[in-house]
Amino acid sequence: MTAVATTRLPLPLVRRGKVRDVYSVDADRLLLVTTDRISAFDVVMNEAIPYKGAVLTQLTAWWLAQLGHRVEHHLISADTDEIIREVPSLAPHRAEIAGRAMLCMAAEVVPIECVVRGYITGSAWKEYKQHGTLAGETLATGLRESDRLDPPIFSPATKAETGHDENITITQVIAEVGRETADRLEHLARTIYEFGRATAEPRGIILADTKFEFGWRDGRILLIDEVLTPDSSRFWPAASYAPGRGQPSFDKQPLRDWLDAERQAGRWNGEAPPPTLPPEVIRTTSLRYRDAFLRLTGAPLDLAGLGLPEELS
Ligand SMILES: Nc1ncnc2c1ncn2[C@@H]1O[C@H](COP(=O)(O)OP(=O)(O)OP(=O)(O)O)[C@@H](O)[C@H]1O
Ligand SMILES: [Mg+2]
Numbered sequence: 001m002t003a004v005a006t007t008r009l010p011l012p013l014v015r016r017g018k019v020r021d022v023y024s025v026d027a028d029r030l031l032l033v034t035t036d037r038i039s040a041f042d043v044v045m046n047e048a049i050p051y052k053g054a055v056l057t058q059l060t061a062w063w064l065a066q067l068g069h070r071v072e073h074h075l076i077s078a079d080t081d082e083i084i085r086e087v088p089s090l091a092p093h094r095a096e097i098a099g100r101a102m103l104c105m106a107a108e109v110v111p112i113e114c115v116v117r118g119y120i121t122g123s124a125w126k127e128y129k130q131h132g133t134l135a136g137e138t139l140a141t142g143l144r145e146s147d148r149l150d151p152p153i154f155s156p157a158t159k160a161e162t163g164h165d166e167n168i169t170i171t172q173v174i175a176e177v178g179r180e181t182a183d184r185l186e187h188l189a190r191t192i193y194e195f196g197r198a199t200a201e202p203r204g205i206i207l208a209d210t211k212f213e214f215g216w217r218d219g220r221i222l223l224i225d226e227v228l229t230p231d232s233s234r235f236w237p238a239a240s241y242a243p244g245r246g247q248p249s250f251d252k253q254p255l256r257d258w259l260d261a262e263r264q265a266g267r268w269n270g271e272a273p274p275p276t277l278p279p280e281v282i283r284t285t286s287l288r289y290r291d292a293f294l295r296l297t298g299a300p301l302d303l304a305g306l307g308l309p310e311e312l313s
Helices: 052-070 081-084 088-098 121-130 170-177 177-201 255-262 278-298
Strands: 014-015 019-024 029-034 074-078 101-105 112-118 148-154 203-218 218-223 234-238
Touching: 014 278, 019 148, 029 052, 052 074, 052 101, 052 148, 052 177, 052 278, 074 081, 081 088, 081 101, 112 121, 112 170, 148 177, 148 278, 170 177, 177 203, 177 218
Parallel strands: none
Antiparallel strands: 014 019, 019 029, 029 101, 074 101, 112 148, 112 203, 203 218, 203 234
């Protein structure tokens, strides 16, 4: 076994997202399994990236541990042995879940993507360039692409079932969840993002922006889903940061560059089905994810301890 693109576990499947397979354990608990699937330009590749799922899961667990008392969250365990002790039917499936599964408390998902932007890029840059605004609100003039934003901007979006999430105003958030919850979501999202940005920067990674999800559980708001991962955030290499242009992605750049070249050569039209990835692109992408993990946490992804196969070359 090299990488895991799909899991088939003996639990009711709740959903298969672009990257995660979500199972129900019981009325109170979910198993979130991050596969090694990867998407770029909104297309899911046919090949999976070794260790990507474990990086995303273990990074989420690491951030939650770092955040400590700052926020209540949904994670019960990301430790494979512990998960199997809790859910013994998973024992024969250890290889499929090793390092990549999170046992979580099920929550009622708040239907808002809590986006925080500490640098102006992507769709935010596009809107600012055209209208000088973000989500309808006016920003300072003279910002350059990729400029740092202080304070960061809370720019919530709807959780679209299909297609792209749509930016919404705070007024719309209040209409959806009430002022008290809206204020709490904004406060939590800002606190966690600013903690993440300040933690990552001296370690060589700029967390340009990120998206959090929250859920209700027993009358309390919990941080749910993945946290400050390369899939939920933009990671930029701090060493090459320079405003006035777009920045390379720390994790996906080798893949994006290769796909761009395929497109320019007329071998790919930019839509599904994707082209077949060469082994070198898979290998360098896998290395990038593990490098991000090492830089942030200060320790390499523990392959043996997670029950993962030895490094694939
Ligand atoms: N503790 C939790 N309780 C309930 N739902 C959760 C919890 N944590 C995460 N989720 C939900 O599980 C799903 C995770 O799946 P995933 O991230 O693959 O899907 P997605 O982001 O909705 O879609 P896609 O990845 O295909 O764009 C999300 O819908 C998320 O809202
Ligand atoms: Mg998701």
